[in-house]
Amino acid sequence: MLIGLHLGNGYGSQPGAWRMPGVDPMSYTSFDARVKQAQAAERGKFQFIFLPDGPGAVLADIGTEAPAFNLDVMMTLAAVARETRYIGLVATGSTTFNEPFNLARQFKALDVMSHGRAGWNAITSSGEDVAANYGRKIPSSEDRYGRAHEVVQLIQSLWGSWGKEAWIHNQQTGEFAKRDQILPVNLQGKFVGSRGPLYIPPSAQGQPIIFHAGGSPNAHELAGRYANAVIGAAFTIEDARNQRNAFRAAAKRYGRDPDEIKYIPGLMTTIAKDRRSALDRRIQLTGNSFPQRAGYLQQMLGIPLNPSALDQPLSQQQLNAARPSPYDPRSSHALKIAKEGWSVRDILAHGVIDYHPVIVGPGIEAADHMLEWFEAGAADGFWISPDINSDGIDAFVDEVVPILQERGLFHYDYAGKTLREHLGAPDQYGIDPRI
Ligand SMILES: Cc1cc2nc3c(=O)[nH]c(=O)nc-3n(C[C@H](O)[C@H](O)[C@H](O)COP(=O)(O)O)c2cc1C
Numbered sequence: 001m002l003i004g005l006h007l008g009n010g011y012g013s014q015p016g017a018w019r020m021p022g023v024d025p026m027s028y029t030s031f032d033a034r035v036k037q038a039q040a041a042e043r044g045k046f047q048f049i050f051l052p053d054g055p056g057a058v059l060a061d062i063g064t065e066a067p068a069f070n071l072d073v074m075m076t077l078a079a080v081a082r083e084t085r086y087i088g089l090v091a092t093g094s095t096t097f098n099e100p101f102n103l104a105r106q107f108k109a110l111d112v113m114s115h116g117r118a119g120w121n122a123i124t125s126s127g128e129d130v131a132a133n134y135g136r137k138i139p140s141s142e143d144r145y146g147r148a149h150e151v152v153q154l155i156q157s158l159w160g161s162w163g164k165e166a167w168i169h170n171q172q173t174g175e176f177a178k179r180d181q182i183l184p185v186n187l188q189g190k191f192v193g194s195r196g197p198l199y200i201p202p203s204a205q206g207q208p209i210i211f212h213a214g215g216s217p218n219a220h221e222l223a224g225r226y227a228n229a230v231i232g233a234a235f236t237i238e239d240a241r242n243q244r245n246a247f248r249a250a251a252k253r254y255g256r257d258p259d260e261i262k263y264i265p266g267l268m269t270t271i272a273k274d275r276r277s278a279l280d281r282r283i284q285l286t287g288n289s290f291p292q293r294a295g296y297l298q299q300m301l302g303i304p305l306n307p308s309a310l311d312q313p314l315s316q317q318q319l320n321a322a323r324p325s326p327y328d329p330r331s332s333h334a335l336k337i338a339k340e341g342w343s344v345r346d347i348l349a350h351g352v353i354d355y356h357p358v359i360v361g362p363g364i365e366a367a368d369h370m371l372e373w374f375e376a377g378a379a380d381g382f383w384i385s386p387d388i389n390s391d392g393i394d395a396f397v398d399e400v401v402p403i404l405q406e407r408g409l410f411h412y413d414y415a416g417k418t419l420r421e422h423l424g425a426p427d428q429y430g431i432d433p434r435i
Contacts, residue, residue, distance in 0.1 A: 002381025160430020224250020
């Protein structure tokens, strides 16, 4: 099983994390904090850290909340690379709003610096808030993915443009490199082009690993051709299994082994010694949003709720009338929690309105969730998004990882040193000749 750590703004995935006791309120600008968090994940033998990026945060709630992203993903990973030894370093880079030569150079340099641990999450961007930062509008899906295909191929060509054995650096003979093995790529497509070559020799894993995140048929086609891992989002086993199968089928269409593409959905965690302590932690963290969220919970369950009675469980009459909303895939789970007899406040503290499935409880509940999805063919691993990074990563490492190891699901130590080895991805240098 693969495990990645989501590293966004450095505080944690929940609003309010920056204000919690023990959290340095200035972590947002602290590269030391980010290094420490990556080291915590490396202690737990996570295969990678994953940094999302817009960069487009609309700062609507900046009055009370930190932006969701890192100051700069590549600078952050450079800092982390120098202070870690094994963990993979994956950052998001938009194929729509970057020139391929810039991306090729930055990711390859990171790959060399980290001795073969870099991964590029190649996404097309879909937010107008991102486009606005470049003075642009979001192009059509056809144009975004058309450009993405060209950008990935061009970047992989640039990565392979420095021959594997080209770098001689022989001080006796004075031969620095084999000139005839460092060749331009001379590619010009409809959207992008580059002469090349890139002037960076191979890394310990040859070149960076391609990740993708997206859910449309165009996303399947892109990932099916080039990606070794997909950062996913799914609320149910059925949805995750369908997504995983769609990516695997796409890989097969392009002559690849479906096992070459790993599907990794998200999991948010609040790990504490028991369910009650975990719920209380969530209430302290996000409770001030509950009156407003209760309004949305009504829509998910299709029944009116009294916002001034958050401490009451739903009555039998309410439970009988409740119907999960067909418009929100989280609704059935919300109803299941409601039927367990929790108060409205505690239902919300279970994270029933969050971006991914949420574990609020002891470590074994997270391990059970991961085992169930893994064995159902719904996931090759998970990217973990702790509520508060300063102690939530350690809680996962100490309370969940040992259970997964005892069950034979997760490795006890790194078997290799590169991200390619951690993922079991095949060797590749330059573009994949099969595609
Ligand atoms: C789990 C997940 C993570 C994503 N991370 C990012 C990100 O970090 N930055 C970004 O601009 N878009 C991100 N996206 C959005 C995708 O790039 C894509 O634009 C979006 O899913 C729309 O899909 P489509 O373009 O295939 O229609 C993410 C999507 C998913 C599902």
